Amino acid sequence: MTATAAVNTKGLVGQIIGDGRYDLRELLGGGSMGYVCRAFDRRLETDVVVKIPRRHKLENPDSLRRFRQESKFLVKLNHPHVVSILDVGEHDGAPYFVMPFISGGSLRTRQLNELGVQKPLKPESLRGWLREIAKALDYIHSQGCVHRDVKPDNILFDDHGHAFLGDFGLSKIVRTSESDDPSQTAAGAIVGTPLFTAPELVLGESIDGRADQYSLALTVYDTLAGTNPMQGPNSSATLVNQTAIEPPLLTELNSRVSPTLSRVVQQSLAKWPDDRFPSCVAFAEAVLALLPANNSSKSSATNTRTKNSARHSSAANAVTDTSISSRKPIGATAVQKLRFVVTARIPIIKAKCNCPTCSRDLFLQPAFAGKKASCQTCGCRLLITPDFSELRRLELATAEGDATALATRVSYSAGSKEEFDLVLGQKVFGWKLNRKWAVGLAGLLVFLLLLMKMFFTHQASQAERDRLREQYRPRTMEGG
Numbered sequence: 001m002t003a004t005a006a007v008n009t010k011g012l013v014g015q016i017i018g019d020g021r022y023d024l025r026e027l028l029g030g031g032s033m034g035y036v037c038r039a040f041d042r043r044l045e046t047d048v049v050v051k052i053p054r055r056h057k058l059e060n061p062d063s064l065r066r067f068r069q070e071s072k073f074l075v076k077l078n079h080p081h082v083v084s085i086l087d088v089g090e091h092d093g094a095p096y097f098v099m100p101f102i103s104g105g106s107l108r109t110r111q112l113n114e115l116g117v118q119k120p121l122k123p124e125s126l127r128g129w130l131r132e133i134a135k136a137l138d139y140i141h142s143q144g145c146v147h148r149d150v151k152p153d154n155i156l157f158d159d160h161g162h163a164f165l166g167d168f169g170l171s172k173i174v175r176t177s178e179s180d181d182p183s184q185t186a187a188g189a190i191v192g193t194p195l196f197t198a199p200e201l202v203l204g205e206s207i208d209g210r211a212d213q214y215s216l217a218l219t220v221y222d223t224l225a226g227t228n229p230m231q232g233p234n235s236s237a238t239l240v241n242q243t244a245i246e247p248p249l250l251t252e253l254n255s256r257v258s259p260t261l262s263r264v265v266q267q268s269l270a271k272w273p274d275d276r277f278p279s280c281v282a283f284a285e286a287v288l289a290l291l292p293a294n295n296s297s298k299s300s301a302t303n304t305r306t307k308n309s310a311r312h313s314s315a316a317n318a319v320t321d322t323s324i325s326s327r328k329p330i331g332a333t334a335v336q337k338l339r340f341v342v343t344a345r346i347p348i349i350k351a352k353c354n355c356p357t358c359s360r361d362l363f364l365q366p367a368f369a370g371k372k373a374s375c376q377t378c379g380c381r382l383l384i385t386p387d388f389s390e391l392r393r394l395e396l397a398t399a400e401g402d403a404t405a406l407a408t409r410v411s412y413s414a415g416s417k418e419e420f421d422l423v424l425g426q427k428v429f430g431w432k433l434n435r436k437w438a439v440g441l442a443g444l445l446v447f448l449l450l451l452m453k454m455f456f457t458h459q460a461s462q463a464e465r466d467r468l469r470e471q472y473r474p475r476t477m478e479g480g
Contacts, residue, residue: 141209
């Protein structure tokens with residue numbers, strides 16, 4: 001046994017390790033592998049993060065060996081978007097390593113609202129971190145390593161908004177040249193978070209950087225959808241879902257996401273690594289090329305717009321070329337046909353906006369969020385966004401091969417019978433009715449009018465007969 005009398009993990013805060021250099025001041029978290037503490041570096045006079053493995057991990061000689069080996073290797077990783085290892089050491093036989101303290105929070109904290117509930121973020125938010133994290137992953141892959149735990153909690157930001165890939169070590173990073181010995185628990189066990197674990201890792205197959213690409217794509221999905229499609233009732237069910245479940249297209253969960261962007265993410269979520277992009281950067285560039293243009297890009301030079309347009313088209317073509325695979329994952333579904341194009345967007349202000357076609361005032365209700373509708377005046381097709389922030393005009397798609405149109409289409413399930421039943425602006429006796437109710441009420445009124453007509457016609461005929469009877473009766477009597 002080794003290091004069983006190591007650092008007192010039950011009272012980490014307050015200890016000073018590293019020959020009096022690191023003052024452990026706050027426990028930031030603790031997982032199954034170890035503890036994470038914020039410490040004060042007395043030599044550099046700055047905050048740092050110290051990671052220490054759990055006691056039962058230290059009791060396994062192989063785990064301790066791997067921890068020391070990985071810590072020394074991680075010190076050599078040098079990339080501007082990788083949280084570097086500043087120092088490694090041991091205290092009373094227990095190994096530890098020191099990393100910079102990144103104070104800007106994680107991608108997970110950005111996903112939470114003021115009540116702590118996860119919310120979907122806008123696709124434009126990917127510009128702030130996706131390319132940098134993809135480059136960091138490709139870098140460590142070039143060094144012959146796989147991270148194996150890419151997730152929102154491990155994407156960190158500094159005070160200037162720069163993104164960093166963190167949470168290395170603690171037996172999470174694995175050299176691709178190593179082969180795990182199934183007889184040893186530390187090496188043979190699944191390492192990572194079940195919600196973001198690649199299928200090949202669950203199945204015990206050989207892995208490379210494309211396993212991290214799968215986790216990165218699930219992170220993008222989780223960020224834009226506000227939920228993880230692989231989540232099951234427990235960890236085991238979640239791991240099974242990673243190998244069997246084909247998630248729905250992102251555009252079905254977030255209307256701000258275009259169908260082409262959805263298919264790019266879907267490609268990186270392929271169950272077979274060969275069906276994914278060749279690298280994380282290739283995946284990131286394909287995603288970023290399909291994002292809506294921001295203000296700065298609108299005011300950029302013509303040559304920049306041309307470059308973005310060419311890159312956009314190549315990304316769309318790449319999705320088209322790879323959408324049909326000879327190896328279908330379990331539960332795979334065909335890509336749905338696209339039927340409508342978004343041609344105008346009008347912001348909803350205090351449940352009121354104007355029709356994008358006829359400019360007629362339309363009064364909305366939060367209950368209408370995510371529904372399709374039509375304008376009572378001009379009859380144009382409309383879509384209310386799920387977050388109740390925009391009213392969008394829809395038109396039937398005409399250019400099936402146009403990449404720009406593909407990037408803004410709204411997808412509906414093939415064979416869907418859903419209609420634009422909600423009629424905006426329609427009032428009957430002060431009541432707002434959808435099309436079905438309006439047609440039903442109109443039919444009822446027509447039926448009542450027919451009944452009234454039949455009744456009055458019958459009454460008029462009866463009165464005429466009575467008049468004629470009275471008119472001829474006296475003449476008959478006189479003739480007698």
